[in-house]
Amino acid sequence: MKLFEYQAKETFKKSGIAIPKGVLIKSVSELRSAADKIGFPLVLKSQVLMGGRGKKGLIRFVKDHVDAEKNCSELFNSEFKVNTILVEEAVDIKSEIYLSVTVDPVTASHMIIACADGGVEIETLAVDSPEKIIREFVDPNYGLMPFQIKDIAFRMGIKRAVLKKFSSVLGKLYLAFLENDAELIEINPLFITRTDDVIAGDGKLSIDDNSAYRQTGYEKTREYYDSDAEYESALEGIPYLQFDGDISLMCAGAGLTTTVYDLINYEGGTVANYLEFGGPNYKKAVRAMELCLKNDSKVILVVTFGTIARADVMARGIVDAINRLNPDRPIVTCIRGTNEEEANIILKDAGLEPIYDTEEAVRKAVSIASGGSK
Amino acid sequence: MSIFLDEKTKVLIQGITGKEGSFWTDHMIGCGTNVVAGVTPGKEGQQVEGKDVYHSVRRAVDHVEVEASMLFVPPRFTKDAVFEALDSGIKKIVTVADGIPLHDTIQIRRAALSEGALVIGGNTSGVISPGKAMMGFFPYWIERVYKPGRIGVMTRSGSLTNEVTAMVVSAGFGVSSLIGIGGDPVPGTRFSEMLPFYEADKETDAVVIIGELGGSMEEECAQMIRDGLYTKPLVAFLGGRTAPVGKRMGHAGAIVSGGKGSVKDKIEAIESVGGKVAERPRFVGDLLKEVLGL
Numbered sequence: 001m002k003l004f005e006y007q008a009k010e011t012f013k014k015s016g017i018a019i020p021k022g023v024l025i026k027s028v029s030e031l032r033s034a035a036d037k038i039g040f041p042l043v044l045k046s047q048v049l050m051g052g053r054g055k056k057g058l059i060r061f062v063k064d065h066v067d068a069e070k071n072c073s074e075l076f077n078s079e080f081k082v083n084t085i086l087v088e089e090a091v092d093i094k095s096e097i098y099l100s101v102t103v104d105p106v107t108a109s110h111m112i113i114a115c116a117d118g119g120v121e122i123e124t125l126a127v128d129s130p131e132k133i134i135r136e137f138v139d140p141n142y143g144l145m146p147f148q149i150k151d152i153a154f155r156m157g158i159k160r161a162v163l164k165k166f167s168s169v170l171g172k173l174y175l176a177f178l179e180n181d182a183e184l185i186e187i188n189p190l191f192i193t194r195t196d197d198v199i200a201g202d203g204k205l206s207i208d209d210n211s212a213y214r215q216t217g218y219e220k221t222r223e224y225y226d227s228d229a230e231y232e233s234a235l236e237g238i239p240y241l242q243f244d245g246d247i248s249l250m251c252a253g254a255g256l257t258t259t260v261y262d263l264i265n266y267e268g269g270t271v272a273n274y275l276e277f278g279g280p281n282y283k284k285a286v287r288a289m290e291l292c293l294k295n296d297s298k299v300i301l302v303v304t305f306g307t308i309a310r311a312d313v314m315a316r317g318i319v320d321a322i323n324r325l326n327p328d329r330p331i332v333t334c335i336r337g338t339n340e341e342e343a344n345i346i347l348k349d350a351g352l353e354p355i356y357d358t359e360e361a362v363r364k365a366v367s368i369a370s371g372g373s374k
Numbered sequence: 375m376s377i378f379l380d381e382k383t384k385v386l387i388q389g390i391t392g393k394e395g396s397f398w399t400d401h402m403i404g405c406g407t408n409v410v411a412g413v414t415p416g417k418e419g420q421q422v423e424g425k426d427v428y429h430s431v432r433r434a435v436d437h438v439e440v441e442a443s444m445l446f447v448p449p450r451f452t453k454d455a456v457f458e459a460l461d462s463g464i465k466k467i468v469t470v471a472d473g474i475p476l477h478d479t480i481q482i483r484r485a486a487l488s489e490g491a492l493v494i495g496g497n498t499s500g501v502i503s504p505g506k507a508m509m510g511f512f513p514y515w516i517e518r519v520y521k522p523g524r525i526g527v528m529t530r531s532g533s534l535t536n537e538v539t540a541m542v543v544s545a546g547f548g549v550s551s552l553i554g555i556g557g558d559p560v561p562g563t564r565f566s567e568m569l570p571f572y573e574a575d576k577e578t579d580a581v582v583i584i585g586e587l588g589g590s591m592e593e594e595c596a597q598m599i600r601d602g603l604y605t606k607p608l609v610a611f612l613g614g615r616t617a618p619v620g621k622r623m624g625h626a627g628a629i630v631s632g633g634k635g636s637v638k639d640k641i642e643a644i645e646s647v648g649g650k651v652a653e654r655p656r657f658v659g660d661l662l663k664e665v666l667g668l
Contacts, residue, residue, distance in 0.1 A: 051620075103476065105560040105589060108483035140480050181477055183559075208476035209626070213450060239624055253533025254557060254624020255586055258613040261623070263654065265616040276624055278533060279472065305536040307499060307513045337536060338513050358537060359656060 001207045001218060004047045006086045008203030012187070015176040017169050018199045022088035028073050034087040035068055044068065045086040046075050049224065051121060056080065061090060083223055091199055096189030097156070098122060099170060100204075101177040110138040110177065112148075112170070116156045118189035119201075144174040165198040181211035229273065229294050238281050238288060245270025246369035248292035250285075252278025252304035252314065256358075260303050263359060269366035272297035282309035285317025289325055299330050301365040303358055306337040315343035319350040330368055334361035376503035377526070377551045377571035377578070378466060378492070379407075379442060385509060386440040386464070387412040388431065388447055388455050390422045395446035398511050399423050402444070405514045407507040410438045431462045442466035444500070444509040449473035452496060456482050456562075460489050468509040469495040469562070476626075479560040486562050493562030497625070498554035499532045510554065523548015525662065526572040528565050529584035530557050530591070530625065531613070538584050538611050538655045545659020550578040557625030559589065566594035569604040580607040580666055582658060587614030588628040588635040596643040607665035608649040611658050612637045 003011075009019045023034035024047070035042060046058035053059050058080060062068040075082050098118035104111040114134045115125055125133055134155050138144045149167045158166050169190065177185045186204040193199060207215050225231035226242060233240035239254065247269050251257035257276050264271055272295040277288040292300050304314055315335050322331065334355045335343045347354040355361040379385070385402070389395040390412025400423055403409055411426050411434045418429040428434040431443070443464045447455040449471040459467050467486075474482070474496045486493040494501055500510010505522035514520045519536050521543045529535040529552070539549060553568050555561045565583055572578045581604075585592045592612065598604045614623050615637045622629040630636050641651045650661040662668075 103480055103560060105483075106564070106594070108480050108487060108560065110480070140477075140484055178477070181475060183476060210449060210473045211475040211477070214475070241621055241623075251533075253531060254628065255529075255531025255534030255584070255613050256537055258586060258617060258623045258628065259534055259537065259655065262613060262616045266654070274623070305533045305540075307511055307532070307536070309533075337516070337533075340516075359654065 001209055001212070001220070001224065002049050003205045003207065003218070004049065004084070005045060005203050006047055006084070008185070008205035009200060011176055011180060011205055012200045012203055015172045017172050017176075017187075018197065019203075020088045020091050020199055020201070022086050025085050025087055026083065028069060028076060031068060031072050031087065032065065035065060038087060038089050040064055041090040042068070043088045043090050044071055044075060045088055046078075046080065046082040047084040047086055048080050048082060050080070058082070091191050091201065092194050093191045093201075094194050095192045096201065097192065098125065098188045099173060099190050100184060100186035100188070101174055101182070102184045104137060107137055108140070110140055110144070110174070112136040112138065112144070112152060112174070114152050114156055122188070138174070144171065161196045162192055162198055165196070169198050169200075180205065181208045181215050182206060183208050229291055233275065233291055236281075236284065236287055238284065238291065239274070239276040240291060241274040243271045243273060245272045246298045247365050248272045248275070248295050248297040248300045250275050250277060250288050250292050250300055250302045252276060252282060252306050252309050256303060256305060260301065260358065260362060263362040264366060267362055267366040269362070269369055277314075278304065278306055278309045282306065282314055283317060285314060286321040286324055289318070289321040289327065293325060293327055297329065299332060299365050299368040300327065301361060302331065302333045302335060303361055304335050304337060309337070310339050311335045311337045311343035312339040312346060315346040319346060322350065332361050332365045332368070334358055376506055377568070377575050378494070378501050378503070378553060379507050379509060380503055381406045381506045382408055383466075383507060384408055384410045384439050384441045386410060386431065386434055386443045387425070388443055388445045388459065390414055390425070390427055390446070391417045391420060392446055396422050398446065399425070401511070401514070402508055405502070405508045405512075406505070407509065410440060431458045431464070435462045440464055442468070442509065445469040445471065447471060449496065450475070453478040453482055456493055457485060460485055460491055465489070465491040467491060467493045467562070468498075468500050469493065470498055470500055470510050471496040473497075474558065476559065479558055479562070483560055483562050492567075494553060495556045495562055497558045498556030499535065501551070501553050502549075503551045504549045512552075518543050521548040522550075524550050524577060524579040526550050526575070526578040526581040527552040527584065528568055528581065529554055530586055530627070531584055534613060535584055538582065538658055541655045541658045542582060542662065545662060547659070547662060550575065555591070557627055559627040564594060565591040566598045569595060569598045573604050573606060578606065580609065580662060582662070583608065583610045585610055585612045585640065586625065586628050587612070587617050587623060587630055587637050588625070590635065592640040593643040596647045596649065599647040599649065607662075608644070609652060609658055609661045609665060610640075610644050610649060611652045611655055612640055615653075
């Protein structure tokens with residue numbers, strides 16, 4: 001679960017990492033009191049989960065109330081569905097640093113990534129100046145050692161005057177990474193101010209979904225998702241991605257669904273949504289089809305090849321869903337795996353024409369979507 | 375001799391009395407697996423499929439010899455169960471749990487590396503040597519997928535494994551040993567770490583890897599070939615060629631991030647060392663024929 005900047009900063013604050021003075025607002029009417037509290041000049045930071053906010057014009061520096069109000073209402077009315085804005089003091093900075101903690105699957109370590117040139121995305125840094133990126137591996141049994149922190153600081157050329165504060169921030173960031181079961185915790189940029197203070201200018205925190213049971217306090221709400229369907233399916237525990245094409249995928253197994261996605265693209269078709277109803281969800285055909293039907297797709301394509309997710313159970317689920325939901329578009333099925341013979345009888349009895357080959361099913365769906373025969 | 379396990383390997387089942395555990399123990403035995411005992415805390419004295427159940431792994435290994443342990447344990451207790459098996463000196467462990475916390479997976483892999491053990495999974499169907507034995511849940515009775523033969527298969531996926539392996543079989547081949555590495559971002563064992571076993575296996579002529587976007591496991595296989603540590607033919611099928619950047623396609627590990635992990639990069643890496651990459655599952659069989667000179 002990717003958190004908003006303001007949530008990452010709340011976590012930083014709790015961990016003892018300094019953040020700029022800020023107030024979160026949900027409408028223009030809250031702006032004036034927020035601005036009075038912080039004072040000008042200030043920054044309006046749109047709280048959206050997409051990257052590259054600066055380039056998209058979602059971060060604005062403003063100098064007075066008139067300027068602030070104009071920009072604030074522009075942001076709330078922008079195409080990017082901005083629901084909240086972080087009103088923050090404009091920090092007087094000397095330099096910007098990149099700092100993050102993540103995992104390294106190969107060595108089974110925690111990994112600190114640091115760069116003296118912060119403020120740009122790490123992807124850009126990796127391409128433009130890979131030699132400047134510092135990676136330090138941390139043994140999860142022992143944690144981040146003080147000598148490692150010092151070494152990182154020296155390699156980055158951190159000045160003596162800020163060494164203590166920088167070391168403290170890195171140590172605290174590492175602990176926050178552990179305590180929050182983070183996939184990634186990132187400060188970019190980390191400001192070094194003219195008065196040699198070290199302040200988190202921005203924050204990213206992504207919490208491992210598998211740890212949700214022990215990371216309570218982050219409720220799944222609509223604002224974390226790009227679409228209603230993605231939100232609804234997340235509540236159901238059904239993996240779902242929204243696209244805008246013609247073919248709704250209702251498949252089982254992540255790898256197989258991804259492959260069907262590729263095959264549709266190869267055949268010149270387009271995907272309306274990616275939906276997996278395998279694994280623990282294989283009995284949720286009705287709910288899955290309901291989610292597919294919310295799209296403007298022209299056809300629903302079902303492809304499965306399951307073991308525990310039994311073919312007969314899924315076939316019965318599909319027939320049940322058709323009877324209950326009376327879909328207004330054709331359903332193409334390619335259901336295989338445990339008890340597949342029985343599944344085919346169930347589908348044929350319901351008047352469907354089951355297909356057994358994935359590519360044939362994909363071609364049929366693409367043909368229907370492009371106006372071919374049903 | 376298969377890699378990882380055959381019909382002689384002495385297998386312990388942790389979580390044997392649970393619904394999944396007992397159901398799949400039955401099937402594992404049906405597939406030929408030499409299940410020697412089970413473990414469920416508090417259930418010692420019971421039997422499942424005629425196998426004795428013990429309170430703990432320590433108590434089980436006091437009574438029977440164990441070479442490998444199969445875990446049917448929920449994700450949040452998996453770390454503990456793996457450490458319990460390692461504590462008793464078990465060097466081959468398979469966990470099928472889907473949803474192990476990321477930070478637990480780091481510790482599991484770390485422990486496996488330092489103990490010199492192989493932990494396979496999580497988020498996998500397990501390991502199978504068709505016609506001999508399996509640890510996990512595979513529909514081994516579906517002959518058009520799980521036919522014994524001489525092709526090794528390694529995979530990050532479940533359903534896709536059935537799809538691709540069916541293509542291997544329909545091209546006239548069969549499977550020697552299939553290892554489900556799993557779909558997590560930090561699997562206990564990586565593709566490249568299994569390649570030397572396939573290299574040494576007299577029953578394997580070539581290896582098919584079923585990979586996808588995200589991570590660097592496919593690139594590491596290319597490095598093994600470059601280093602001369604794996605010299606048999608390699609054919610890959612990789613899902614997610616057309617996946618959009620930044621979207622997580624199903625598996626937690628299946629995401630292009632930090633500019634790394636695209637299928638395009640993986641194809642380049644594999645092809646640069648003479649490996650073959652199939653654009654569609656259907657092409658895997660033909661590529662195998664090509665690399666084996668058939």
